[in-house]
Amino acid sequence: MITRLLVANRGEIARRVFATCRALGVETVAVHSDADADAPFVAEADQAVRLPGNTPAETYLRIEKILDAARRSGADAVHPGYGFLAENAGFARAVADAGLTWVGPSAEAIAAMGDKMKAKALLAEAGVPMLPTWTDDDEITDFPVLVKASAGGGGRGMRVVRDAAGLAEAVASARREAAGAFGDGTVFVERYVERGRHVEVQIVGDTHGTVVALGERDCSIQRRHQKIVEEAPAVLPPELRRRLHEAAVAAGRAVDYVSAGTVEFLLAPTGEFFFLEMNTRLQVEHPVTEAVTGLDLVRLQLLVAEGAPLPVTATPPAEGHAIEVRLCAEDPAQGFRPATGILHRFAVPGVTGEFTPTRGLRLDSGVVDGSVVGVHYDSMLAKVIAWAPTRAEAARTLAAALARAELHGVTTNRDLLVRVLRSREFGAAEVDTAFLDRHTEVFAPLLPAALTPVTALAAALASAAGRRAGARVLAGLPSGWRNVPAFPQVTRFATPDGGEVEVRYRLDRAGRLAEWSGTRSGGVTDTGPAPDGDPTGGAAPSVDLVEATPDRVVLDVDGVRRAFRVHRVGAEVFVDGPDGAAELVELPRFPLPTTELAAGSLLAPLPGAVTRVHVEVGRRVAAGDLLLTLEAMKLEHPVLAPTDGVVAELPVPAGGQVDTGAVLAVVNPD
Numbered sequence: 002m003i004t005r006l007l008v009a010n011r012g013e014i015a016r017r018v019f020a021t022c023r024a025l026g027v028e029t030v031a032v033h034s035d036a037d038a039d040a041p042f043v044a045e046a047d048q049a050v051r052l053p054g055n056t057p058a059e060t061y062l063r064i065e066k067i068l069d070a071a072r073r074s075g076a077d078a079v080h081p082g083y084g085f086l087a088e089n090a091g092f093a094r095a096v097a098d099a100g101l102t103w104v105g106p107s108a109e110a111i112a113a114m115g116d117k118m119k120a121k122a123l124l125a126e127a128g129v130p131m132l133p134t135w136t137d138d139d140e141i142t143d144f145p146v147l148v149k150a151s152a153g154g155g156g157r158g159m160r161v162v163r164d165a166a167g168l169a170e171a172v173a174s175a176r177r178e179a180a181g182a183f184g185d186g187t188v189f190v191e192r193y194v195e196r197g198r199h200v201e202v203q204i205v206g207d208t209h210g211t212v213v214a215l216g217e218r219d220c221s222i223q224r225r226h227q228k229i230v231e232e233a234p235a236v237l238p239p240e241l242r243r244r245l246h247e248a249a250v251a252a253g254r255a256v257d258y259v260s261a262g263t264v265e266f267l268l269a270p271t272g273e274f275f276f277l278e279m280n281t282r283l284q285v286e287h288p289v290t291e292a293v294t295g296l297d298l299v300r301l302q303l304l305v306a307e308g309a310p311l312p313v314t315a316t317p318p319a320e321g322h323a324i325e326v327r328l329c330a331e332d333p334a335q336g337f338r339p340a341t342g343i344l345h346r347f348a349v350p351g352v353t354g355e356f357t358p359t360r361g362l363r364l365d366s367g368v369v370d371g372s373v374v375g376v377h378y379d380s381m382l383a384k385v386i387a388w389a390p391t392r393a394e395a396a397r398t399l400a401a402a403l404a405r406a407e408l409h410g411v412t413t414n415r416d417l418l419v420r421v422l423r424s425r426e427f428g429a430a431e432v433d434t435a436f437l438d439r440h441t442e443v444f445a446p447l448l449p450a451a452l453t454p455v456t457a458l459a460a461a462l463a464s465a466a467g468r469r470a471g472a473r474v475l476a477g478l479p480s481g482w483r484n485v486p487a488f489p490q491v492t493r494f495a496t497p498d499g500g501e502v503e504v505r506y507r508l509d510r511a512g513r514l515a516e517w518s519g520t521r522s523g524g525v526t527d528t529g530p531a532p533d534g535d536p537t538g539g540a541a542p543s544v545d546l547v548e549a550t551p552d553r554v555v556l557d558v559d560g561v562r563r564a565f566r567v568h569r570v571g572a573e574v575f576v577d578g579p580d581g582a583a584e585l586v587e588l589p590r591f592p593l594p595t596t597e598l599a600a601g602s603l604l605a606p607l608p609g610a611v612t613r614v615h616v617e618v619g620r621r622v623a624a625g626d627l628l629l630t631l632e633a634m635k636l637e638h639p640v641l642a643p644t645d646g647v648v649a650e651l652p653v654p655a656g657g658q659v660d661t662g663a664v665l666a667v668v669n670p671d
Contacts, residue, residue: 003027003078003102003307007071008046009092010082011061012367013356013383014283015042018080020356021299030074032067034060036377041369048074055377061085064092068099078102078306080299084379087282088115104306106206106281110256114279117151118189124276127255129248132267132275134191138168141190148172150179151187159226161193174630177612178637196433198268199223199277200235202249203290205261205301207311212253214246214316215298216290221432222421224337229327229414230421231286232392233293234319236430245274246316252279260305261287261298270433285327285384288365291358292323292388321360322392324399324422329380332412333444334498338638339380341608341661344372345410345570349385351402360388362402374411376608376633382413392430396422404447408582409568409575412497416447416581448581454519455542456565456583457502459554460574461492463567464587467551489516494574494585501588514546603640603666605659609633614655620648628666631659646670 006022007030008015019029019042031046036055043049050070052060060066062085071079079096081087087105090112096103105111114120118136125131135141148171150158158179160171172188180186198221206212219235220228237245249264263284265277287298294317305311331337347368353361366383368374374382387399400422403415420443421427426436437443448456489507496502506517518541547555547562554565566577576583613630616622622642629651631638650667653659 003104003303005030005047005074005076006078006080006104006303007032007067007074007076008042008080008082009061009067010080010085010087011037011040011042011378013042013365013381014082014084014285014367016045016367017356017365018082018299019045021297021303024297024357025300025303027303030070030076032061032070034377036373036375040367040372042367050074055375057085057377064089064095067092068095068101071096071099071101076101078104080104080302081282083280083282083285088280090115102306104260104302106256106258106260106262110258111281113256114281115152117149117278120279121276124252124255124279127251129252129276130274132191132194134189136189138172138190141165141168143192145193145195146190147193148175148188148190150175150185151189152179152185158188162190174637181632194267194269194275196270196435197221198235198433199228199265200237200245200268200274201263201265201280201284202245203261203263203284203287203298204249204253204258205298205305205311205313206253206258207305208259208308209310210257211311211314212250212258213311213313214249215294215296215313216316216319217242217245218286218289219432220286221434222427222436223434224437228286229329229418230324230427231289231326232322232324232395233289234322236392241268241272241274248274248276252276261302285381286325288358288363288384288386289323289325292360292363292386293319293321295320295358297358321388321390322395323386323388324392324395325384325386326399326403326418326422327381327414328383328385328403328408328418329414330374330382330411331380331414332497333414333417333446334412337414337417339376339633340412341374341376342411344368344370344374344382344408345573346370346407346568346575347372347382347409348407349383349402350405351398359386362387362398382411393428396428404581405577407566407568407575407577409584410570410573412584416445417443419447420445446581448578448583450521452578452580453496453502453521453583454504455544455556455558456576456578457492457494457585458504458506458517458519458544459556459565459578460494460567460576460583460585460587461490461504461506462546462549462554463551463565463576464492464569464574465490466549466554467569470551491590493588493590495588497584502585508546512546514544517544602664603628603643603668605631605661605663605665608660609638609658611653611655611657611659611665612637614651614653616648616651618648618651622646622648622668628668629653629655631665640665642668644668644670 005028008018022029029046031049033043054060086092090108093108145163148160158175160175162171175188176186202217203215217235218233220231222230252264263280266274268274330340332340351362352364363386387395389395400419489505493503504519507515509515542559545557568575572587574585609631612632624644626642629640646668649669
């Protein structure tokens with residue numbers, strides 16, 4: 002029996018495993034880097050052991066440090082979570098050699114499936130359908146193709162190549178990214194299926210020879226080959242579902258699979274399906290399977306690791322429908338690059354449970370109010386999962402919870418997720434891996450641009466109410482009121498896209514809004530065509546003030562009462578309204594002078610390292626040309642020329658480290 006379990010991971014997966022351990026009476030041990038010392042998962046463990054350092058290479062990827070932590074804490078078992086060392090056969094073998102119980106598949110199974118080329122050969126013999134695959138670039142004649150890392154997953158090292166001209170650079174870039182993420186730069190190339198669906202089957206096996214399929218998940222909606230929306234069950238014909246399950250079980254039996262694992266397939270529009278890879282670990286999206294089966298997959302892992310037979314021997318019927326989204330710290334204004342900062346508020350309404358199987362709305366989060374989102378780890382903040390009797394109800398519940406969530410201090414992909422869930426195509430289950438390439442409209446922010454001035458007005462009124470609440474003199478008078486009206490109150494805010502919005506307003510003696518106006522960045526007035534969902538019709542709305550407190554403002558906008566929740570942190574003002582959220586920075590009335598950057602300066606969007614410089618000073622470039630590559634948060638970020646011109650400066654050489662805002666290059670425009 003397992004009595005004390007060490008989780009060799011961090012964030013929400015560590016909290017997820019701890020939750021099941023508490024229910025089973027198993028003591029828990031966390032390991033943590035210095036950057037994670039104050040993280041929620043550390044506080045929730047019964048014991049915690051520090052791994053000195055910050056980067057994964059210094060901490061969570063150091064086998065000897067983790068085994069030492071297990072020895073010092075008295076742990077008798079290790080759960081790897083997912084990512085880091087979860088699919089490292091050497092780690093699984095070292096845990097067993099140390100006399101500890103390994104909560105996962107055997108080292109032999111991990112090794113067999115960890116090399117994707119060998120896995121393809123092995124499973125082809127077991128009758129699992131395969132895509133054409135190449136390891137020699139010179140043999141490739143059919144395009145498009147997909148370059149993939151032989152080790153690891155999660156979209157790292159994957160590149161779509163549509164013609165021979167782009168193959169060499171795609172392979173070289175994929176090798177670099179794979180080597181940085183997994184320590185193995187081996188890649189291969191396989192046929193790319195247009196309009197394919199990514200469907201995976203959850204399997205679990207025990208030491209008594211039983212391997213069972215626990216249903217499938219559709220994970221087709223992806224960005225940069227990383228899943229962002231997952232659901233169970235997939236919308237499939239019954240016969241296709243049966244064949245997928247049989248192929249997945251055959252894959253598991255081919256390697257004597259024990260514990261929870263996932264066999265991933267690509268479904269072509271023709272109805273054919275092909276093996277992609279086998280993940281020898283628990284998957285990020287496992288909660289949707291738990292929701293529709295009622296099974297706790299971590300509990301099954303622990304039971305199997307203790308040698309018990311599986312309590313389930315056949316595929317359970319799926320009850321209802323579950324959808325999961327990955328809420329990530331990403332900046333839409335910067336091409337969804339990973340974002341950093343302090344989460345001043347993290348609140349999702351309507352949550353009925355956390356970390357274990359739940360009917361309703363489930364939240365698996367690695368963060369809480371005050372958490373610091375740094376540069377060292379993956380950008381995922383949380384998973385939000387909705388279960389309902391039908392797919393449509395699950396999508397509606399999940400979209401509403403996300404839209405009302407208060408996510409303050411770090412930009413996220415929330416608006417994209419809501420728009421995907423509310424799209425007609427998603428509602429009709431018209432999904433495939435190119436969904437986001439076709440439906441670029443889902444990248445628009447929820448808050449219509451025409452409503453930015455109204456939202457800024459709510460922020461200005463809340464700030465004024467806060468100042469009046471703390472006033473000692475004439476506290477009963479409205480802010481800015483004068484006996485003889487002259488000039489309105491003026492408040493200016495910076496917006497995340499680099500623009501500005503200015504609001505002017507005047508209150509009468511009774512505290513009513515006597516007049517107001519608003520302009521967006523560049524002096525554009527609040528007029529013009531109305532974007533989709535703009536309740537103002539595109540014209541500058543008529544606004545009356547109903548109520549204003551420091552944290553809540555109610556406005557009557559063209560006859561419709563609308564409530565805004567306002568949260569201020571220093572100069573930052575976070576406004577959550579019925580049409581979307583806004584993050585504004587109140588600008589000083591008399592700004593101090595600042596250093597002016599040279600025209601054409603390209604700045605680092607986040608801390609990282611320059612891995613390659615592709616041009617030299619004096620080179621003439623065209624808009625969109627690749628200048629250099631920045632590596633940050635385990636991904637490569639290309640830095641492109643914003644316009645035609647000449648490279649004037651390249652202040653950071655290859656290998657140089659940079660902070661956010663550092664000048665990476667200067668291009669003098671033609």
